Amino acid sequence: MRKTMVKTMLTVLMCFVLCGCFQSRSLGERAIVKAVYMNTLADGKIEAALVVFTCEPNSDTASVTGKAKIYMAKGDTLEEALYLAEQQQNKKVFYAQNELLLLGPGATKNISSYLSYFGQEDVGRLNLSVYLTELEGDEFSKCDDIIENVIQEGERLTDRTLTQASPAKSIYESIPGEKGESGWLPVLEFSPEEDYIGVKKAFLFKEDQCYEVWNATELQVALMLDGKSQRLSTQAQYDGQEISLKTGPLTMETQVLEKEDDLLLQLSISGRLEHLSIDGKTVSINRSSQELIMANRWLVDTVSNIVSQTFYEKNDVFQWEWWLRLHDAKRIEAWKSQDQMESHIQIQVIGNLSDS
The missing domain is CATH 3.30.300.210 (Nutrient germinant receptor protein C, domain 3)
Incomplete structure (x- = not known):
């Protein structure tokens, strides 16, 4: 009798799960992350910032409205820094629309750890765009007024590369190896004091160590050689x-x-x-x-x-x-x-x- 009751309860539970009878959290109750900034500081601590947009209450669509806000925190590890940044606001963080990863100056010392972590499905899209930025964390935190334009430009560059004519899967390249990642990362230039947002150079790196700088022309040619651009x-x-x-x-x-x-x-x-x-x-x-x-x-x-x-x-x-x-x-x-x-x-x- 007891076994029969347990089987019955499990059957009912499975019916609830399969038919979706449990109420999921709507996007209106979530903090929609559209971009993430990460940096490694001189003392080894990790700096993380989440660019969060609000959406309409009870919204179940992918659209977000309102002004972007940047939440920043520091931690001893990458995971701790992100967790503390999430705690700066009171909504459940939603990463499925995270389209941009910005790595600060110190992040070039351990590129592999960032690329492998954000390569996971639960913290970013499969087509996540990755850029370096020369802004330190305190400078990035002042970019609330322009960050929406920065995200749009980062997406545009990925969609059309630097020629504005050839679609590309990504504007960067990274190949994992035994001693770290090798490839190149473009530098997305922007500042709260200036109107310009764009790419003028890229850093070439081997086994996590940057050793060469390409200008925009060399980056264009590299994208062509890599099959990411045709023109x-x-x-x-x-x-x-x-x-x-x-x-x-x-x-x-x-x-x-x-x-x-x-x-x-x-x-x-x-x-x-x-x-x-x-x-x-x-x-x-x-x-x-x-x-x-x-x-x-x-x-x-x-x-x-x-x-x-x-x-x-x-x-x-x-x-x-x-x-x-x-x-x-x-x-x-x-x-x-x-x-x-x-x-x-x-x-x-x-x-x-x-x-x-």
Whole structure:
């Protein structure tokens, strides 16, 4: 009899669960987190800030209204700092709409811990945008009036990358490794004293250590090499001149060739050069023009420089090794075991921008 009663109660409970008869907490009772700021301080403490929007009472929609408010706290661990920031207000925190992770200057010392934590489904969206910011916590806490615009710009850059023309899954790259994350993170510049919000540079890092800074043009080219963007639209200083160019969709063909006892990896980049100006003057583009030759030379030099800063620094963020292994996995494995792979690989860049 007792067992029968227990089974009956469990059956009824399961019916309640399956039919959703328990009242869930509406969004109107929750603190909707749209962005998170994290930083590691000089004393090792962790600083966390939640950008919270309010929504209409009893709202069950994803829309949020009202003014954003920043709640900040410090803790001995990442989890403690976030918990204490949550306690700065009296609603249940809701992270499902968290779209932006901003890492302060000190966070570059342990990038892996932040990226792995916020890679979890319960603290951010799968398409979470990640940026560095040069603002310390006390500066960030003063950004209530502009933070909504910062979030919108961060989302826009991810949706259209820096060219405003090519959709991308993300504007950053991070590859986990045994000794930490490797990749690059763009720096989102903003300030309560200035109107400008945007990206002018990115930090390249290997095994959690930042070692190089890319300007906006180099970041654009990196996104193209990584398959995150198809077009270039940029200005750059080259050969003592200021060039401005815009391309159509670009394609990159990859080929591995034998070169004596080593391997040659060819990267051939092709596409239409839609606009070119030099020192502010638009020039006509034809197949044999010196200007077109210069544009291709600029592309080759820029990509070659990025290759030198990544692959030849043992930071294969574009995963060229994958192509090399397809050609001869046994040799690649032998070279890697002897820490000699980069010395046996030559990467050649070919620019094929054309007028049509």
